[in-house]
Amino acid sequence: MIQFDNVSKRYPNGFEALRHIDLTIEQGEFVAIIGLSGAGKSTLIRTINRMHDISGGTLAVDGINVMDLHGRSLRAFRRRIGMIFQSFNLITRTTVLKNVLTAFVPDLPWWRAVLGIFTRAEKTRALEALDKVGILDKAFVRADQLSGGQQQRVALARTLAQNPQIILADEPVASLDPVTAKQVMDDFLRINRELKITVLLNIHHVDLALQYATRVVGIRAGEIVYDGPAGQVDQAALDAIYQGKQEEPS
Incomplete structure (x- = not known):
């Protein structure tokens, strides 16, 4: 289980990338995070394995407060979490x-x-x-x-x-053509279903998020504005996430 409790992230320049994040992800879920560029999607993903430290609140994985981990314990913790990059x-x-x-x-x-x-x-x-x-x-x-x-x-x-018990993917198909992107997403889905590995990815292809994920989390300006089943994402939810500026799938 991944649990965010009132998590915030402020960078040294004062920019607040995450604000008041309350989010619980159960083992075995396939969750897509969507939102405009700069909304905080990558930051949220990268706090889970301590690539970025949080500034406030509590972030726990399987009951372990990730901010309490240092040195060898942090390295051992990261071995349980796979990371995929664009x-x-x-x-x-x-x-x-x-x-x-x-x-x-x-x-x-x-x-x-x-x-x-x-x-x-x-x-x-x-x-x-x-x-x-x-x-x-x-x-x-x-x-x-x-x-x-x-x-x-x-x-x-x-x-x-x-x-790994968890796979984090930071825009894993952003640089791929549509056909290849679907093939890679098929791999994520099969791994999630067959191996029961939690998959948490941020993605700007809204159509792929709705097709493959079982749950969608929408972020706007560092705050969660939608959290629910992928099959229930409607135009009102997309408007809340993108403020009428939905990114075109590439």
């Missing part, structure tokens, strides 16, 4: 398999990490993760030879290899 964050000059194997690096002895030595069990887990997203046949292909959709699937496989 830019994929792959090592493009090496193979797909080696990219997925980097998921294990934080847990390796320093000498294995430096030499790139992985056990058979680790390699098997990496290959299984690639199989789950349908690109096992690309394991020994260099990452820079893949399409954008395939690269995002490698990033997803890398996250799956760390066996």
